Amino acid sequence: MTAFCATGAFAADYVPGELVVRIPPGGNVQAIHDAWGTQTLEQLSLRSYVVTPPAGVNVEDCDQWLDADSNVESADPNWITESPEAKSAIIIVAIGSSTTQYTDQGAFARIGLAEAHQYSTGQGVRIALLDTGIDPSHPVFQGKLIAGYDFVDDDADPSEIATGVDEDGDGLTDEGFGHGTMVAGVIAASVPDAEILPIRVLDDEGSGTLASLIRGIDYAVSRGAQIINMSVGLAFESEPLENAVSDAEDAGALLVAAAGNENTPTEIYPASFGQVLSVTALDSNDVKASFSSYNEEVDVAAPGDGIYSTYPGGTYARGSGTSFAAPFVTGAAALLFSAGTPGEPGDLAQSLTDSVVVVDSLAGNAPFAGNLGQGRLDVESALTGYLAEQATSVDGAFRPYGVQFFASPNPFRGATTIRLSTPAGTTMPHELEIYSLQGRRVRTIRSDSSDRGAWEWNGLDDRGRHVSAGVYLIRSNAGSLQSVGRLVHIR
Numbered sequence: 001m002t003a004f005c006a007t008g009a010f011a012a013d014y015v016p017g018e019l020v021v022r023i024p025p026g027g028n029v030q031a032i033h034d035a036w037g038t039q040t041l042e043q044l045s046l047r048s049y050v051v052t053p054p055a056g057v058n059v060e061d062c063d064q065w066l067d068a069d070s071n072v073e074s075a076d077p078n079w080i081t082e083s084p085e086a087k088s089a090i091i092i093v094a095i096g097s098s099t100t101q102y103t104d105q106g107a108f109a110r111i112g113l114a115e116a117h118q119y120s121t122g123q124g125v126r127i128a129l130l131d132t133g134i135d136p137s138h139p140v141f142q143g144k145l146i147a148g149y150d151f152v153d154d155d156a157d158p159s160e161i162a163t164g165v166d167e168d169g170d171g172l173t174d175e176g177f178g179h180g181t182m183v184a185g186v187i188a189a190s191v192p193d194a195e196i197l198p199i200r201v202l203d204d205e206g207s208g209t210l211a212s213l214i215r216g217i218d219y220a221v222s223r224g225a226q227i228i229n230m231s232v233g234l235a236f237e238s239e240p241l242e243n244a245v246s247d248a249e250d251a252g253a254l255l256v257a258a259a260g261n262e263n264t265p266t267e268i269y270p271a272s273f274g275q276v277l278s279v280t281a282l283d284s285n286d287v288k289a290s291f292s293s294y295n296e297e298v299d300v301a302a303p304g305d306g307i308y309s310t311y312p313g314g315t316y317a318r319g320s321g322t323s324f325a326a327p328f329v330t331g332a333a334a335l336l337f338s339a340g341t342p343g344e345p346g347d348l349a350q351s352l353t354d355s356v357v358v359v360d361s362l363a364g365n366a367p368f369a370g371n372l373g374q375g376r377l378d379v380e381s382a383l384t385g386y387l388a389e390q391a392t393s394v395d396g397a398f399r400p401y402g403v404q405f406f407a408s409p410n411p412f413r414g415a416t417t418i419r420l421s422t423p424a425g426t427t428m429p430h431e432l433e434i435y436s437l438q439g440r441r442v443r444t445i446r447s448d449s450s451d452r453g454a455w456e457w458n459g460l461d462d463r464g465r466h467v468s469a470g471v472y473l474i475r476s477n478a479g480s481l482q483s484v485g486r487l488v489h490i491r
Contacts (some may be wrong), residue, residue: 140474190332262293280302
């Protein structure tokens with residue numbers, strides 16, 4: 001049993017009278033109430049709750065009574081969370097309703113986005129966006145959104161809301177408004193055929209709570225999100241938050257988060273948890289953006305300075321911040337997930353970080369070397385490298401029978417020639433079956449008797465329609481012998 005209560009300089013930044021508590025497997029929250037006189041205010045997930053503190057105990061002193069209780073795995077005050085841009089003045093300039101600067105910006109070209117879209121566009125991937133909400137009526141998002149939830153107002157409408165009131169008393173009004181819509185716009189451009197699941201965990205000031213963030217992560221997993229994008233954080237570790245992140249990773253989700261805009265080695269969470277891909281921002285010269293945080297927990301860097309994106313009201317805006325770098329990495333991960341056979345979250349993360357453009361050697365980055373992650377995101381390189389591995393034969397289960405699979409070219413555009421090699425004395429199959437990764441048979445190809453053992457596939461299905469770009473499984477049967485291989489089709 002581990003109980004933890006963060007204390008110190010941030011003690012005022014929490015919801016008064018609320019604790020976020022996680023019970024161990026098989027635990028019982030009622031046992032906590034019976035022992036301490038606490039009450040459940042809200043259940044966040046299967047094992048996490050918001051409870052009242054014991055009478056006469058300050059929430060920042062909860063470690064004094066929780067350390068001795070075996071019914072508690074972790075606990076924290078219900079800390080206030082913020083988007084990095086709300087904490088360090090979001091930089092947004094409205095630019096009107098023209099799409100040109102959004103669709104043709106240099107950041108897309110620098111990371112090889114158009115080239116990557118020849119291989120994958122994200123079909124079949126669901127991305128959870130934990131942010132200030134979204135403008136669901138924006139033209140860019142039509143056909144891309146699925147129903148989400150608002151954990152700020154606790155309703156089923158995660159739309160962005162501007163109240164016109166300085167609710168956090170910082171002298172700024174609605175400084176977080178538009179943040180989620182902008183982040184979503186980067187995702188939509190990066191991975192145009194993915195589903196976006198909007199989850200509102202921050203208000204129009206860019207502020208939320210630890211409880212709403214945990215609920216949002218749990219909800220994303222329950223809705224089947226394969227990738228979770230979070231431009232939100234705390235300036236210190238929270239064990240209940242790390243528990244939620246670990247649960248999501250265990251469920252197969254890849255988590256991506258902004259590293260922060262402090263221009264210091266300051267770590268924020270969840271980005272600095274080991275289970276999360278932490279993303280910092282670069283300028284147009286691949287030098288650390290002037291505002292970007294940098295530290296050893298950063299995994300990868302991406303463009304994040306002067307990014308054009310969608311803005312509420314059907315318009316567009318330009319923003320700077322690590323929040324606008326993170327969704328490029330989220331989009332890249334979705335492209336890989338869609339194109340190949342889904343693997344562990346760590347495999348996708350490794351593919352992204354192994355294929356970067358090294359930027360530590362640039363003069364402007366010398367003071368930050370080793371603190372900008374492995375380098376700058378290169379989506380095309382990540383995807384082609386990932387697909388090169390996916391395209392290798394997967395007939396290992398049938399190798400004892402001596403059947404081998406070959407295809408050239410692979411990946412291919414247009415047509416490819418497929419060949420099988422079988423042991424002497426065995427019957428060469430007359431046909432191959434081609435399946436999508438979802439298990440749907442798209443084509444049956446019969447071999448010409450004059451060239452038994454060789455097939456050509458032109459990327460068409462049985463009805464003569466072009467199939468989508470992506471990875472396809474090829475299956476053959478030679479009597480009792482089988483061979484299975486992968487082909488990568490690009491458009």
